[in-house]
Structure formats: structure tokens, C-alpha cells
Amino acid sequence: xxxxxxxxxxxxxxxxxxxxxxxxxxxxxxxxxxxxxxxxxxxxxxxxxxxxxxxxxxxxxxxxxxxxxxxxxxxxxxxxxxxxxxxxxxxxxxxxxxxxxxxxxxxxxxxxxx
Numbered sequence: 001x002x003x004x005x006x007x008x009x010x011x012x013x014x015x016x017x018x019x020x021x022x023x024x025x026x027x028x029x030x031x032x033x034x035x036x037x038x039x040x041x042x043x044x045x046x047x048x049x050x051x052x053x054x055x056x057x058x059x060x061x062x063x064x065x066x067x068x069x070x071x072x073x074x075x076x077x078x079x080x081x082x083x084x085x086x087x088x089x090x091x092x093x094x095x096x097x098x099x100x101x102x103x104x105x106x107x108x109x110x111x112x113x114x
Contacts, residue, residue, distance in 0.1 A: 061096035068099035072110045082113040 014032050021028060021035040028038045066076035083090070088109070090098075098106040 058092060061092040064096040064099055065092060068103070068106055069110065072107070074110070079110070079113070083109075086113060088112075 017036050017039055018030065018032065021039050023029065024035070024038055027034045029035060062076060065079065069076055069079045090109070095106070095109075098109070
């Protein structure tokens, strides 16, 4: 009996990978084995950087809060210590947003801590 190969499924699998690497340069988009390696590495970076993004944004928020708080003669660590002491439950994301976009509201928070 002749050997049966499911070429429809194989072709579909290869097309799926080649479709995902569309936009890459030279062989990275149209040679299956190279495209597969490129895609795997890209997906690995994407997974890693979704985690890294959270770390980078937290660092940005801290820098923004620190810059805003120093205008009122405090340091970031002092400010956060007093916030936790008073039991104010505002996260860094919101504090940074207030410092950037609504300085008067941020000033009210700082004044309540002094």
C-alpha cells in the first residue's frame, strides 16, 4: 500500500508560520526554516517584554512622582512612607498621573501629608 502523507495539513502549518513572518527582511519571510526560527525568537521576546513593560512603567511612575514631590521639599521615599503611614490607598500609576495632569490635586495630597 502506498504511503499516505497529509500534505494539506503540512502546507497549512507552513503557510500559517509564513503569514506570521510577513514584513520581515529577505529569507526571514519566505524560507520556512528561517521564518520559523525568526518567529519563535520574536514570540520569546514578546513574552519577555510583556513582563518587562510592567517594570519599566513602574520605574517611570516613580521618577514622575519623585520629580513632582521634590518641588514641595520632599523626597520620594519620604512621600511614600507618609502615604502608607496615613493609610492613603492610591497607587503609583494614579499618583504619577495626578502629578502630571492635575498638579493642584497632587498638591492637596502633599499638603495633607505635611
